[in-house]
Amino acid sequence: MAQHGVAQIWRRIRAIYNIEGNTCKTCDTYYFPPRPVCPTCRRKGVLEDHKFKGLGKIHTFAVVRQAPDDFKRQIPYVIAQVELDEGARVTAQIVNIDPEEVEIGMRVRACFRKITQAGTAGVIVYGYKFEPVLKVTGHSYP
Amino acid sequence: MSNRVAIIGVGLSKFGELWEQSIVDITLEAAMVAIFDSGVRGADIEAVCIGNMSAGRFTGQEHLGALAVDAGGLGGVPAYSVEAACASGGAAVRQAYMAIRSGEHDVMMVLGTEKMSDVNQTEAMNTISVASDWEWEGMFGATFPALYAFIARRHMKEYGTTEEQLSLPTVKNHANAAHNPYAQFQRPVPLKVVMGSGMLADPIRVLHSSPVTDGAAGLIMCSEEKAKEYTDTPVYIESSTQASDTLALHDRRDICTMDAVVKSSKEALEKAKVEIKDIDVFELHDSFTIGEITLTEDVGIAKKGEGGQTLSDGLTEIGGKFPVNTSGGLKARGHPIGATGVAQIVELALQLREQGGGRQVDGAERGLAVNIGGTGATSIVHILGR
Ligand SMILES: [Zn+2]
Numbered sequence: 001m002a003q004h005g006v007a008q009i010w011r012r013i014r015a016i017y018n019i020e021g022n023t024c025k026t027c028d029t030y031y032f033p034p035r036p037v038c039p040t041c042r043r044k045g046v047l048e049d050h051k052f053k054g055l056g057k058i059h060t061f062a063v064v065r066q067a068p069d070d071f072k073r074q075i076p077y078v079i080a081q082v083e084l085d086e087g088a089r090v091t092a093q094i095v096n097i098d099p100e101e102v103e104i105g106m107r108v109r110a111c112f113r114k115i116t117q118a119g120t121a122g123v124i125v126y127g128y129k130f131e132p133v134l135k136v137t138g139h140s141y142p
Numbered sequence: 143m144s145n146r147v148a149i150i151g152v153g154l155s156k157f158g159e160l161w162e163q164s165i166v167d168i169t170l171e172a173a174m175v176a177i178f179d180s181g182v183r184g185a186d187i188e189a190v191c192i193g194n195m196s197a198g199r200f201t202g203q204e205h206l207g208a209l210a211v212d213a214g215g216l217g218g219v220p221a222y223s224v225e226a227a228c229a230s231g232g233a234a235v236r237q238a239y240m241a242i243r244s245g246e247h248d249v250m251m252v253l254g255t256e257k258m259s260d261v262n263q264t265e266a267m268n269t270i271s272v273a274s275d276w277e278w279e280g281m282f283g284a285t286f287p288a289l290y291a292f293i294a295r296r297h298m299k300e301y302g303t304t305e306e307q308l309s310l311p312t313v314k315n316h317a318n319a320a321h322n323p324y325a326q327f328q329r330p331v332p333l334k335v336v337m338g339s340g341m342l343a344d345p346i347r348v349l350h351s352s353p354v355t356d357g358a359a360g361l362i363m364c365s366e367e368k369a370k371e372y373t374d375t376p377v378y379i380e381s382s383t384q385a386s387d388t389l390a391l392h393d394r395r396d397i398c399t400m401d402a403v404v405k406s407s408k409e410a411l412e413k414a415k416v417e418i419k420d421i422d423v424f425e426l427h428d429s430f431t432i433g434e435i436t437l438t439e440d441v442g443i444a445k446k447g448e449g450g451q452t453l454s455d456g457l458t459e460i461g462g463k464f465p466v467n468t469s470g471g472l473k474a475r476g477h478p479i480g481a482t483g484v485a486q487i488v489e490l491a492l493q494l495r496e497q498g499g500g501r502q503v504d505g506a507e508r509g510l511a512v513n514i515g516g517t518g519a520t521s522i523v524h525i526l527g528r
Pocket residue numbers: 024025026027028029038039040041042045046
Protein backbone atom coordinates (compact mmCIF):
# COMPACT_ATOMS: atom_id res chain seq x y z
CA MET A 1 0.00 0.00 0.00
CA ALA A 2 1.08 3.51 -0.71
CA GLN A 3 1.34 4.61 2.90
CA HIS A 4 3.98 1.98 3.54
CA GLY A 5 6.22 2.90 0.64
CA VAL A 6 9.90 3.26 1.56
CA ALA A 7 10.13 6.78 0.14
CA GLN A 8 7.07 7.92 2.08
CA ILE A 9 8.75 6.91 5.35
CA TRP A 10 12.29 7.95 4.36
CA ARG A 11 11.47 11.58 3.56
CA ARG A 12 9.98 12.03 7.06
CA ILE A 13 12.85 10.40 8.91
CA ARG A 14 14.16 13.56 10.63
CA ALA A 15 10.72 14.14 12.10
CA ILE A 16 9.88 10.58 13.10
CA TYR A 17 13.38 9.60 14.35
CA ASN A 18 14.38 12.82 16.12
CA ILE A 19 11.09 14.67 16.72
CA GLU A 20 12.23 17.54 14.54
CA GLY A 21 9.54 20.08 13.83
CA ASN A 22 9.74 23.81 13.40
CA THR A 23 9.01 27.07 15.16
CA CYS A 24 7.61 30.35 13.89
CA LYS A 25 9.84 33.20 15.03
CA THR A 26 7.11 35.76 14.35
CA CYS A 27 4.49 34.36 16.76
CA ASP A 28 6.75 32.12 18.87
CA THR A 29 4.76 28.95 18.22
CA TYR A 30 6.21 25.43 17.95
CA TYR A 31 4.95 22.96 15.37
CA PHE A 32 5.20 19.20 15.15
CA PRO A 33 5.25 17.80 12.56
CA PRO A 34 6.95 20.73 10.80
CA ARG A 35 4.43 22.95 9.03
CA PRO A 36 5.06 24.32 5.54
CA VAL A 37 3.25 27.55 6.50
CA CYS A 38 2.56 29.12 9.91
CA PRO A 39 -1.27 29.11 10.02
CA THR A 40 -1.30 32.19 12.26
CA CYS A 41 1.18 34.41 10.41
CA ARG A 42 1.13 32.87 6.92
CA ARG A 43 3.38 35.06 4.70
CA LYS A 44 4.64 37.03 7.71
CA GLY A 45 5.77 33.83 9.42
CA VAL A 46 9.45 32.97 9.76
CA LEU A 47 9.87 29.23 10.19
CA GLU A 48 13.01 27.62 11.61
CA ASP A 49 13.76 23.96 12.27
CA HIS A 50 13.42 22.90 15.90
CA LYS A 51 14.45 19.66 17.58
CA PHE A 52 12.00 19.01 20.40
CA LYS A 53 13.35 17.96 23.79
CA GLY A 54 11.01 14.98 23.76
CA LEU A 55 9.51 15.74 27.17
CA GLY A 56 5.86 16.28 27.86
CA LYS A 57 2.73 15.05 29.57
CA ILE A 58 -0.19 12.86 28.56
CA HIS A 59 -3.12 14.98 27.35
CA THR A 60 -5.44 12.03 26.66
CA PHE A 61 -5.08 8.35 25.77
CA ALA A 62 -6.79 5.14 24.66
CA VAL A 63 -6.03 1.48 25.19
CA VAL A 64 -6.30 -0.10 21.76
CA ARG A 65 -7.74 -3.63 21.86
CA GLN A 66 -8.75 -4.05 18.22
CA ALA A 67 -6.25 -3.05 15.53
CA PRO A 68 -5.42 -3.74 11.90
CA ASP A 69 -2.89 -6.49 11.12
CA ASP A 70 0.18 -4.22 11.26
CA PHE A 71 -0.51 -3.51 14.95
CA LYS A 72 -2.23 -6.74 16.01
CA ARG A 73 0.91 -8.18 17.58
CA GLN A 74 1.08 -5.20 19.98
CA ILE A 75 -2.48 -5.21 21.37
CA PRO A 76 -3.43 -4.16 23.95
CA TYR A 77 -1.31 -1.02 23.55
CA VAL A 78 -1.64 2.54 24.80
CA ILE A 79 -1.89 5.33 22.23
CA ALA A 80 -1.90 8.89 23.51
CA GLN A 81 -1.75 12.55 22.68
CA VAL A 82 1.38 13.85 24.36
CA GLU A 83 1.58 17.58 24.99
CA LEU A 84 5.24 18.46 24.48
CA ASP A 85 6.81 21.03 26.81
CA GLU A 86 7.36 23.43 23.89
CA GLY A 87 3.62 23.41 23.20
CA ALA A 88 2.81 21.07 20.30
CA ARG A 89 0.77 17.89 20.76
CA VAL A 90 1.84 14.60 19.18
CA THR A 91 0.08 11.24 18.78
CA ALA A 92 2.25 8.34 19.92
CA GLN A 93 2.30 5.06 21.83
CA ILE A 94 3.09 4.94 25.54
CA VAL A 95 5.37 2.03 26.50
CA ASN A 96 7.21 0.61 29.53
CA ILE A 97 4.10 0.82 31.67
CA ASP A 98 1.04 -1.30 32.43
CA PRO A 99 -1.91 0.19 30.47
CA GLU A 100 -3.94 0.26 33.68
CA GLU A 101 -1.43 2.66 35.27
CA VAL A 102 -1.50 5.31 32.54
CA GLU A 103 -3.14 8.60 33.56
CA ILE A 104 -3.91 11.97 32.04
CA GLY A 105 -1.22 14.45 33.16
CA MET A 106 1.53 11.82 33.56
CA ARG A 107 5.05 13.06 32.64
CA VAL A 108 6.62 11.17 29.74
CA ARG A 109 9.77 11.26 27.63
CA ALA A 110 10.44 10.12 24.09
CA CYS A 111 12.15 6.83 23.33
CA PHE A 112 13.17 5.21 20.03
CA ARG A 113 11.20 2.11 19.08
CA LYS A 114 9.96 -0.03 16.23
CA ILE A 115 6.57 1.41 15.32
CA THR A 116 5.25 -1.19 12.90
CA GLN A 117 6.07 -3.49 10.05
CA ALA A 118 4.10 -3.64 6.84
CA GLY A 119 3.14 -7.30 6.49
CA THR A 120 5.82 -10.00 6.64
CA ALA A 121 8.19 -8.56 4.05
CA GLY A 122 7.36 -4.85 4.09
CA VAL A 123 9.28 -1.84 5.35
CA ILE A 124 9.96 -1.69 9.10
CA VAL A 125 9.11 1.72 10.53
CA TYR A 126 11.09 3.05 13.51
CA GLY A 127 10.36 6.26 15.39
CA TYR A 128 9.17 7.84 18.61
CA LYS A 129 7.13 6.30 21.37
CA PHE A 130 6.95 7.72 24.92
CA GLU A 131 7.59 6.24 28.37
CA PRO A 132 7.12 7.49 31.94
CA VAL A 133 10.01 9.83 32.89
CA LEU A 134 10.86 8.30 36.23
CA LYS A 135 10.59 4.71 35.13
CA VAL A 136 13.73 2.78 36.07
CA THR A 137 13.97 -0.93 35.44
CA GLY A 138 13.00 -2.80 38.58
CA HIS A 139 11.09 0.11 40.05
CA SER A 140 7.43 0.90 39.55
CA TYR A 141 6.21 4.33 38.56
CA PRO A 142 6.22 6.54 41.70
CA MET B 143 -34.72 33.82 0.36
CA SER B 144 -35.53 34.48 -3.28
CA ASN B 145 -33.94 31.52 -5.03
CA ARG B 146 -34.42 28.61 -2.68
CA VAL B 147 -33.44 25.06 -3.53
CA ALA B 148 -36.08 22.36 -3.15
CA ILE B 149 -35.86 18.65 -2.44
CA ILE B 150 -38.62 16.91 -4.40
CA GLY B 151 -37.58 13.29 -4.17
CA VAL B 152 -35.80 11.04 -1.66
CA GLY B 153 -34.60 7.45 -1.79
CA LEU B 154 -32.55 4.92 0.13
CA SER B 155 -31.19 1.48 -0.67
CA LYS B 156 -31.30 -1.12 2.06
CA PHE B 157 -28.61 -0.49 4.69
CA GLY B 158 -26.59 -3.43 5.99
CA GLU B 159 -24.03 -6.01 4.94
CA LEU B 160 -25.39 -6.64 1.46
CA TRP B 161 -23.30 -9.54 0.21
CA GLU B 162 -25.39 -10.04 -2.93
CA GLN B 163 -25.33 -6.44 -4.13
CA SER B 164 -22.48 -4.48 -5.71
CA ILE B 165 -21.81 -0.74 -5.34
CA VAL B 166 -23.58 -0.27 -8.69
CA ASP B 167 -26.65 -2.18 -7.47
CA ILE B 168 -27.13 -0.21 -4.25
CA THR B 169 -26.42 3.16 -5.86
CA LEU B 170 -28.92 2.51 -8.62
CA GLU B 171 -31.50 1.31 -6.07
CA ALA B 172 -31.36 4.58 -4.13
CA ALA B 173 -31.40 6.61 -7.35
CA MET B 174 -34.47 4.85 -8.73
CA VAL B 175 -36.42 5.24 -5.49
CA ALA B 176 -35.58 8.97 -5.43
CA ILE B 177 -36.57 9.44 -9.08
CA PHE B 178 -39.91 7.64 -8.66
CA ASP B 179 -40.59 9.52 -5.41
CA SER B 180 -40.03 12.86 -7.18
CA GLY B 181 -42.05 12.29 -10.33
CA VAL B 182 -39.24 13.56 -12.58
CA ARG B 183 -38.31 11.62 -15.70
CA GLY B 184 -34.74 10.56 -16.33
CA ALA B 185 -34.59 13.07 -19.18
CA ASP B 186 -35.36 15.94 -16.76
CA ILE B 187 -32.17 15.36 -14.77
CA GLU B 188 -29.51 17.82 -15.92
CA ALA B 189 -26.61 16.67 -13.78
CA VAL B 190 -25.59 14.17 -11.11
CA CYS B 191 -23.47 14.77 -8.03
CA ILE B 192 -22.26 11.74 -6.07
CA GLY B 193 -20.60 11.64 -2.66
CA ASN B 194 -18.23 8.78 -1.87
CA MET B 195 -15.22 8.44 0.39
CA SER B 196 -13.17 5.54 -0.84
CA ALA B 197 -14.71 3.22 -3.41
CA GLY B 198 -11.20 2.87 -4.82
CA ARG B 199 -10.01 1.09 -1.68
CA PHE B 200 -13.29 -0.52 -0.61
CA THR B 201 -14.17 -1.96 -4.03
CA GLY B 202 -11.33 -1.13 -6.43
CA GLN B 203 -13.56 1.20 -8.45
CA GLU B 204 -13.28 4.98 -8.83
CA HIS B 205 -14.84 7.45 -11.28
CA LEU B 206 -18.25 7.02 -9.67
CA GLY B 207 -19.85 10.02 -11.36
CA ALA B 208 -19.64 8.45 -14.80
CA LEU B 209 -20.47 5.06 -13.30
CA ALA B 210 -23.74 6.33 -11.80
CA VAL B 211 -24.84 8.10 -14.98
CA ASP B 212 -24.00 5.04 -17.06
CA ALA B 213 -25.80 2.59 -14.76
CA GLY B 214 -28.86 4.81 -14.61
CA GLY B 215 -29.02 5.23 -18.36
CA LEU B 216 -28.92 9.00 -17.99
CA GLY B 217 -27.05 9.57 -21.24
CA GLY B 218 -24.48 12.29 -21.49
CA VAL B 219 -25.29 14.54 -18.53
CA PRO B 220 -22.37 15.84 -16.45
CA ALA B 221 -21.58 13.93 -13.26
CA TYR B 222 -19.52 15.23 -10.35
CA SER B 223 -17.90 13.01 -7.73
CA VAL B 224 -17.00 14.66 -4.42
CA GLU B 225 -15.03 13.43 -1.42
CA ALA B 226 -14.78 14.79 2.13
CA ALA B 227 -14.27 11.56 4.11
CA CYS B 228 -17.39 10.81 6.21
CA ALA B 229 -18.83 14.17 5.08
CA SER B 230 -18.74 13.22 1.39
CA GLY B 231 -22.53 12.86 1.28
CA GLY B 232 -23.15 16.26 2.82
CA ALA B 233 -20.57 17.70 0.42
CA ALA B 234 -22.50 16.28 -2.54
CA VAL B 235 -25.74 17.85 -1.29
CA ARG B 236 -23.98 21.18 -0.84
CA GLN B 237 -22.35 21.08 -4.29
CA ALA B 238 -25.75 20.51 -5.89
CA TYR B 239 -27.27 23.26 -3.75
CA MET B 240 -24.64 25.71 -5.01
CA ALA B 241 -24.96 24.56 -8.63
CA ILE B 242 -28.75 25.04 -8.57
CA ARG B 243 -28.57 28.39 -6.78
CA SER B 244 -26.01 29.61 -9.28
CA GLY B 245 -28.42 28.85 -12.09
CA GLU B 246 -26.04 26.46 -13.81
CA HIS B 247 -28.34 23.46 -13.31
CA ASP B 248 -32.09 23.36 -12.65
CA VAL B 249 -32.78 19.71 -11.76
CA MET B 250 -30.10 17.51 -10.21
CA MET B 251 -29.78 14.08 -8.73
CA VAL B 252 -27.62 13.80 -5.61
CA LEU B 253 -26.28 10.43 -4.55
CA GLY B 254 -24.17 9.15 -1.70
CA THR B 255 -22.80 5.64 -1.63
CA GLU B 256 -20.32 3.31 0.06
CA LYS B 257 -19.80 -0.42 -0.29
CA MET B 258 -17.71 -1.38 2.74
CA SER B 259 -18.19 -5.13 3.19
CA ASP B 260 -16.22 -6.28 0.14
CA VAL B 261 -12.90 -6.00 2.04
CA ASN B 262 -11.61 -7.72 5.19
CA GLN B 263 -11.51 -6.08 8.61
CA THR B 264 -7.89 -4.87 8.38
CA GLU B 265 -8.46 -3.24 4.99
CA ALA B 266 -11.70 -1.66 6.26
CA MET B 267 -9.95 -0.26 9.37
CA ASN B 268 -7.02 1.04 7.32
CA THR B 269 -9.34 2.69 4.83
CA ILE B 270 -11.42 4.37 7.54
CA SER B 271 -8.15 5.62 9.11
CA VAL B 272 -7.27 7.68 6.05
CA ALA B 273 -10.11 10.04 7.06
CA SER B 274 -7.82 11.18 9.89
CA ASP B 275 -4.20 12.32 9.46
CA TRP B 276 -2.76 9.00 8.31
CA GLU B 277 0.94 9.94 8.41
CA TRP B 278 0.87 11.39 11.95
CA GLU B 279 -2.00 9.55 13.65
CA GLY B 280 -2.89 6.29 11.89
CA MET B 281 0.68 5.23 11.11
CA PHE B 282 1.58 5.46 14.81
CA GLY B 283 -1.24 3.11 15.80
CA ALA B 284 -4.13 5.51 16.40
CA THR B 285 -7.14 3.62 15.07
CA PHE B 286 -10.32 5.58 14.36
CA PRO B 287 -12.01 4.37 17.58
CA ALA B 288 -8.84 5.41 19.46
CA LEU B 289 -9.13 8.98 18.18
CA TYR B 290 -12.72 9.18 19.43
CA ALA B 291 -11.56 7.55 22.67
CA PHE B 292 -9.16 10.51 23.03
CA ILE B 293 -12.17 12.84 22.89
CA ALA B 294 -14.28 10.66 25.20
CA ARG B 295 -11.61 10.29 27.89
CA ARG B 296 -10.92 14.02 27.90
CA HIS B 297 -14.65 14.82 28.02
CA MET B 298 -15.07 12.46 30.97
CA LYS B 299 -12.11 14.05 32.75
CA GLU B 300 -13.10 17.69 32.15
CA TYR B 301 -16.88 17.48 32.48
CA GLY B 302 -17.59 14.32 34.45
CA THR B 303 -19.34 12.56 31.56
CA THR B 304 -20.05 8.98 32.64
CA GLU B 305 -19.72 5.60 30.94
CA GLU B 306 -23.49 5.30 31.17
CA GLN B 307 -23.96 8.60 29.34
CA LEU B 308 -21.49 7.41 26.73
CA SER B 309 -23.84 4.47 26.13
CA LEU B 310 -27.15 6.35 26.03
CA PRO B 311 -27.02 7.47 22.36
CA THR B 312 -26.86 3.80 21.34
CA VAL B 313 -29.95 2.91 23.40
CA LYS B 314 -31.87 5.92 22.05
CA ASN B 315 -30.81 5.49 18.43
CA HIS B 316 -31.55 1.77 18.34
CA ALA B 317 -35.01 2.47 19.79
CA ASN B 318 -35.59 4.99 16.98
CA ALA B 319 -34.28 2.63 14.29
CA ALA B 320 -36.82 0.01 15.36
CA HIS B 321 -39.28 2.20 13.44
CA ASN B 322 -37.05 2.69 10.38
CA PRO B 323 -37.53 -0.05 7.76
CA TYR B 324 -34.26 0.93 6.04
CA ALA B 325 -32.07 0.76 9.14
CA GLN B 326 -29.31 -1.81 9.56
CA PHE B 327 -30.32 -2.61 13.17
CA GLN B 328 -34.08 -2.43 13.65
CA ARG B 329 -34.16 -3.57 17.24
CA PRO B 330 -33.72 -1.97 20.66
CA VAL B 331 -30.62 -2.74 22.72
CA PRO B 332 -30.61 -2.55 26.54
CA LEU B 333 -28.19 -0.20 28.32
CA LYS B 334 -26.60 -3.15 30.15
CA VAL B 335 -25.69 -4.82 26.87
CA VAL B 336 -24.11 -1.62 25.50
CA MET B 337 -22.09 -1.10 28.69
CA GLY B 338 -20.93 -4.72 28.64
CA SER B 339 -19.98 -4.88 24.96
CA GLY B 340 -16.36 -5.52 23.97
CA MET B 341 -13.74 -2.79 24.14
CA LEU B 342 -12.36 -1.39 20.88
CA ALA B 343 -10.19 1.31 22.45
CA ASP B 344 -10.95 2.15 26.09
CA PRO B 345 -13.34 3.79 26.83
CA ILE B 346 -14.95 3.17 23.41
CA ARG B 347 -16.84 -0.11 23.15
CA VAL B 348 -18.15 -1.95 20.08
CA LEU B 349 -21.68 -0.68 20.73
CA HIS B 350 -20.44 2.91 21.01
CA SER B 351 -19.32 2.68 17.38
CA SER B 352 -21.17 2.84 14.08
CA PRO B 353 -21.00 -0.41 12.11
CA VAL B 354 -19.57 -1.39 8.74
CA THR B 355 -22.42 -0.77 6.32
CA ASP B 356 -23.22 -1.01 2.64
CA GLY B 357 -25.77 1.53 1.50
CA ALA B 358 -26.72 4.39 -0.75
CA ALA B 359 -29.02 7.40 -0.57
CA GLY B 360 -30.42 9.70 -3.22
CA LEU B 361 -32.17 13.05 -3.59
CA ILE B 362 -33.75 14.91 -6.47
CA MET B 363 -33.10 18.63 -6.01
CA CYS B 364 -34.23 21.59 -8.11
CA SER B 365 -34.99 25.29 -8.02
CA GLU B 366 -38.03 26.50 -6.10
CA GLU B 367 -39.73 27.54 -9.32
CA LYS B 368 -39.19 24.18 -10.98
CA ALA B 369 -40.35 22.29 -7.88
CA LYS B 370 -43.92 23.50 -8.37
CA GLU B 371 -44.10 21.56 -11.64
CA TYR B 372 -43.57 18.29 -9.81
CA THR B 373 -44.97 18.47 -6.30
CA ASP B 374 -47.23 20.36 -3.91
CA THR B 375 -45.16 19.35 -0.90
CA PRO B 376 -41.52 20.27 -1.55
CA VAL B 377 -39.05 20.54 1.27
CA TYR B 378 -36.61 23.44 1.08
CA ILE B 379 -32.97 23.82 1.99
CA GLU B 380 -33.08 26.98 4.13
CA SER B 381 -29.31 27.12 4.50
CA SER B 382 -26.19 25.15 3.68
CA THR B 383 -22.81 25.85 5.31
CA GLN B 384 -19.41 24.24 5.57
CA ALA B 385 -16.26 24.78 7.64
CA SER B 386 -12.85 23.14 8.08
CA ASP B 387 -10.46 22.46 10.95
CA THR B 388 -7.04 20.84 11.33
CA LEU B 389 -6.84 17.36 9.84
CA ALA B 390 -5.14 15.89 12.91
CA LEU B 391 -7.06 15.81 16.18
CA HIS B 392 -3.88 16.64 18.14
CA ASP B 393 -3.66 20.05 16.43
CA ARG B 394 -7.07 21.22 17.69
CA ARG B 395 -7.48 24.12 20.08
CA ASP B 396 -9.71 21.91 22.29
CA ILE B 397 -10.30 18.27 21.39
CA CYS B 398 -13.71 18.28 23.14
CA THR B 399 -15.07 20.97 20.80
CA MET B 400 -15.34 20.71 17.05
CA ASP B 401 -14.77 24.35 16.10
CA ALA B 402 -15.81 23.67 12.49
CA VAL B 403 -19.20 22.46 13.75
CA VAL B 404 -19.63 25.48 16.04
CA LYS B 405 -18.85 27.83 13.15
CA SER B 406 -20.90 26.12 10.43
CA SER B 407 -23.98 25.53 12.60
CA LYS B 408 -23.96 29.12 13.86
CA GLU B 409 -23.76 30.37 10.27
CA ALA B 410 -26.50 27.98 9.16
CA LEU B 411 -28.88 29.27 11.83
CA GLU B 412 -28.07 32.89 10.93
CA LYS B 413 -28.56 32.31 7.21
CA ALA B 414 -31.89 30.54 7.80
CA LYS B 415 -32.84 33.36 10.22
CA VAL B 416 -33.79 30.93 12.98
CA GLU B 417 -32.57 29.99 16.43
CA ILE B 418 -31.75 26.54 17.76
CA LYS B 419 -35.08 26.44 19.63
CA ASP B 420 -36.88 26.74 16.27
CA ILE B 421 -35.44 23.43 15.05
CA ASP B 422 -37.78 20.46 15.55
CA VAL B 423 -35.63 17.51 14.49
CA PHE B 424 -31.89 16.84 14.23
CA GLU B 425 -29.57 14.40 12.50
CA LEU B 426 -26.18 14.65 14.22
CA HIS B 427 -23.14 12.64 13.10
CA ASP B 428 -22.87 9.84 15.70
CA SER B 429 -20.11 7.72 14.14
CA PHE B 430 -19.19 7.23 17.80
CA THR B 431 -21.55 8.04 20.68
CA ILE B 432 -19.17 10.64 22.08
CA GLY B 433 -19.62 12.44 18.74
CA GLU B 434 -23.36 12.80 19.34
CA ILE B 435 -22.63 14.11 22.84
CA THR B 436 -20.15 16.78 21.71
CA LEU B 437 -22.27 17.75 18.69
CA THR B 438 -25.34 18.45 20.86
CA GLU B 439 -23.04 20.91 22.64
CA ASP B 440 -21.45 22.35 19.52
CA VAL B 441 -24.75 23.10 17.73
CA GLY B 442 -26.17 24.70 20.90
CA ILE B 443 -28.69 22.14 22.19
CA ALA B 444 -26.61 21.77 25.36
CA LYS B 445 -23.95 23.90 27.05
CA LYS B 446 -20.35 22.70 26.69
CA GLY B 447 -19.87 19.73 28.97
CA GLU B 448 -23.59 19.05 29.46
CA GLY B 449 -24.19 16.84 26.42
CA GLY B 450 -24.19 13.72 28.56
CA GLN B 451 -26.66 15.17 31.04
CA THR B 452 -28.92 16.27 28.16
CA LEU B 453 -29.14 12.62 27.12
CA SER B 454 -29.83 11.48 30.68
CA ASP B 455 -32.65 14.02 30.85
CA GLY B 456 -34.23 12.57 27.69
CA LEU B 457 -34.16 15.92 25.90
CA THR B 458 -32.95 14.37 22.64
CA GLU B 459 -35.44 11.48 22.50
CA ILE B 460 -38.45 11.54 20.18
CA GLY B 461 -40.99 13.44 22.28
CA GLY B 462 -38.23 15.47 23.91
CA LYS B 463 -37.55 19.11 23.11
CA PHE B 464 -34.69 18.39 20.66
CA PRO B 465 -35.11 14.94 19.03
CA VAL B 466 -31.73 13.76 17.70
CA ASN B 467 -31.21 10.97 15.17
CA THR B 468 -34.81 9.86 14.69
CA SER B 469 -33.56 7.65 11.84
CA GLY B 470 -31.40 5.65 14.22
CA GLY B 471 -28.36 7.73 13.33
CA LEU B 472 -25.10 6.33 12.09
CA LYS B 473 -25.11 3.87 14.97
CA ALA B 474 -28.33 2.03 14.11
CA ARG B 475 -29.37 3.12 10.61
CA GLY B 476 -25.80 2.28 9.64
CA HIS B 477 -22.85 4.32 8.35
CA PRO B 478 -22.04 3.66 4.69
CA ILE B 479 -19.53 6.48 4.80
CA GLY B 480 -20.24 8.41 1.59
CA ALA B 481 -24.00 7.81 1.84
CA THR B 482 -24.45 9.08 5.39
CA GLY B 483 -24.68 12.82 4.67
CA VAL B 484 -27.34 12.22 2.01
CA ALA B 485 -29.23 9.74 4.21
CA GLN B 486 -29.42 12.40 6.97
CA ILE B 487 -31.15 14.76 4.52
CA VAL B 488 -33.50 11.97 3.41
CA GLU B 489 -34.56 11.48 7.04
CA LEU B 490 -35.15 15.19 7.63
CA ALA B 491 -37.20 15.43 4.40
CA LEU B 492 -39.33 12.44 5.46
CA GLN B 493 -39.88 14.04 8.87
CA LEU B 494 -40.93 17.38 7.33
CA ARG B 495 -43.27 15.53 4.94
CA GLU B 496 -44.72 13.71 7.98
CA GLN B 497 -43.74 10.34 6.55
CA GLY B 498 -41.68 9.29 9.55
CA GLY B 499 -44.07 6.49 10.55
CA GLY B 500 -43.46 5.23 14.09
CA ARG B 501 -40.55 7.65 14.53
CA GLN B 502 -42.39 10.79 13.34
CA VAL B 503 -41.80 13.98 15.31
CA ASP B 504 -45.21 15.66 15.62
CA GLY B 505 -45.51 18.80 13.53
CA ALA B 506 -41.86 18.91 12.49
CA GLU B 507 -41.35 22.04 10.39
CA ARG B 508 -37.60 22.50 10.51
CA GLY B 509 -34.68 20.10 10.64
CA LEU B 510 -30.93 20.44 11.00
CA ALA B 511 -28.25 17.96 9.91
CA VAL B 512 -24.56 17.95 10.84
CA ASN B 513 -22.32 15.72 8.74
CA ILE B 514 -18.66 15.63 9.76
CA GLY B 515 -15.56 14.31 8.07
CA GLY B 516 -12.77 12.56 9.97
CA THR B 517 -12.65 13.69 13.59
CA GLY B 518 -14.22 17.06 12.71
CA ALA B 519 -11.86 18.44 10.07
CA THR B 520 -14.87 19.00 7.82
CA SER B 521 -18.32 20.03 9.04
CA ILE B 522 -21.29 20.44 6.73
CA VAL B 523 -24.61 21.74 8.06
CA HIS B 524 -27.98 21.87 6.33
CA ILE B 525 -31.21 23.36 7.66
CA LEU B 526 -34.39 22.17 5.98
CA GLY B 527 -37.83 23.76 6.13
CA ARG B 528 -41.17 23.18 4.45
ZN1 LIG C 1 3.56 32.45 13.23
